[in-house]
Amino acid sequence: MNKTKIICFANNKGGSGKSTTCSNVAYGLHLLGKKVLLVDGDMQANLSLAFLPEERVLALAEGENNLYAAVQKEADLAGYCVPTEYEGLDLIPASPLMSSLEYELYPKRDREFVLSRCLAGVRREGDYDYILMDAPPALGGWAMNLLTASDYLVIPVEASPWGLFGLANMFDFYRKACEKNPLLSLMGIVVTKVDVRKNYYRQTMETLGELRDVHVFQTCIRMDSSVEWSQDNSKPVMAYKKSSRSAKEYMSLTEEVEEIASGKKQH
Numbered sequence: 080m081n082k083t084k085i086i087c088f089a090n091n092k093g094g095s096g097k098s099t100t101c102s103n104v105a106y107g108l109h110l111l112g113k114k115v116l117l118v119d120g121d122m123q124a125n126l127s128l129a130f131l132p133e134e135r136v137l138a139l140a141e142g143e144n145n146l147y148a149a150v151q152k153e154a155d156l157a158g159y160c161v162p163t164e165y166e167g168l169d170l171i172p173a174s175p176l177m178s179s180l181e182y183e184l185y186p187k188r189d190r191e192f193v194l195s196r197c198l199a200g201v202r203r204e205g206d207y208d209y210i211l212m213d214a215p216p217a218l219g220g221w222a223m224n225l226l227t228a229s230d231y232l233v234i235p236v237e238a239s240p241w242g243l244f245g246l247a248n249m250f251d252f253y254r255k256a257c258e259k260n261p262l263l264s265l266m267g268i269v270v271t272k273v274d275v276r277k278n279y280y281r282q283t284m285e286t287l288g289e290l291r292d293v294h295v296f297q298t299c300i301r302m303d304s305s306v307e308w309s310q311d312n313s314k315p316v317m318a319y320k321k322s323s324r325s326a327k328e329y330m331s332l333t334e335e336v337e338e339i340a341s342g343k344k345q346h
């Protein structure tokens with residue numbers, strides 16, 4: 080049994096809260112005393128920007144110390160971990176060049192498992208309790224690489240009229256990923272960006288409640304301007320404004336994630 084648990088935050092629907100949830104759960108796990116590695120799997124580099132200032136993200140993206148460079152060379156990711164300001168919370172930053180990964184991976188041997196091979200060393204070393212990966216809003220060969228390398232999938236869904244559109248495609252993609260990686264399981268769906276003044280939340284919860292065998296996290300993440308301010312300051316919201324509503328919500332979500340990943344609770 081692997082000590083290091085790998086969790087991927089994915090949804091083909093753009094803007095559903097993948098990067099925000101991934102960054103804040105990672106910081107929550109750090110607060111729980113876990114060693115965490117973040118893998119920014121999206122060329123938009125939002126996960127990198129959540130922890131590092133823009134100039135540093137741009138410099139890393141232009142250099143050799145990023146996920147694109149590692150995957151292209153099929154290198155061990157252990158050599159690509161960049162420390163953040165939080166001890167025990169490291170990051171492998173993204174690069175805009177990752178936009179070409181789809182076709183660059185194409186001729187490679189077992190192309191769905193390139194990232195898995197890059198992660199094998201880090202996993203074997205067991206230095207990290209958790210590896211959290213952020214996926215792009217797309218379901219292609221690269222997203223498949225992220226899922227074949229993961230133990231768990233978390234799907235953030237936005238409580239909005241179009242938030243559930245395309246979720247069936249995400250499920251189909253997950254099932255295909257399970258055929259390639261039988262260890263993968265859907266940890267659950269987390270409802271994000273809830274505006275309590277609107278009805279979409281109730282509708283979203285009703286629709287999700289009809290899904291069979293899919294866990295929906297008890298914690299929902301409400302809209303909170305502190306989230307955007309924290310991102311503007313390259314900090315997780317729990318570090319930026321600990322007293323904020325969203326800081327408490329992300330911590331509660333982290334506890335749910337940790338209970339499942341550590342086997343304390345069945346999902």
Ligand SMILES: Nc1ncnc2c1ncn2[C@@H]1O[C@H](COP(=O)(O)OP(=O)(O)OP(=O)(O)O)[C@@H](O)[C@H]1O
Nearest residue numbers: 092093094095096097098099216301302303306307
């Ligand atoms: N709880 C929240 N309160 C307020 N704004 C939020 C909250 N969660 C996310 N946002 C905002 O919503 C937008 C989309 O969030 P995010 O980037 O995390 O989604 P995403 O799924 O990663 O997007 P993409 O598909 O582009 O990668 C961002 O501008 C983010 O600041």
Ligand SMILES: [Mg+2]
Nearest residue numbers: 097098121125
């Ligand atoms: Mg994102």
